[in-house]
Amino acid sequence: MAESKKKVEDLQQQVDELSVLCRALQECLIRKKVLTRSEIKALKDEIDSADGQMDNKVTRLLIKPKGE
Secondary structure, three states: OOOHHHHHHHHHHHHHHHHHHHHHHHHHHHHHOOOHHHHHHHHHHHHHHHHOOOOOOHHHOOOOOOOO
């Protein structure tokens, strides 16, 4: 049981770190006027729906840049 709790805590830490990184990258793109918030949201929705479902998940097979 303790091992499972540790794994959950480790995963939560990874999620938290990735959330901060994503936020930092988003803010950087906006501040440098590379993308607007609405463009980022549209791209997020495009990536999310690529597998046919808007569920805030990415199918591993679909994790490739367009055009590759």
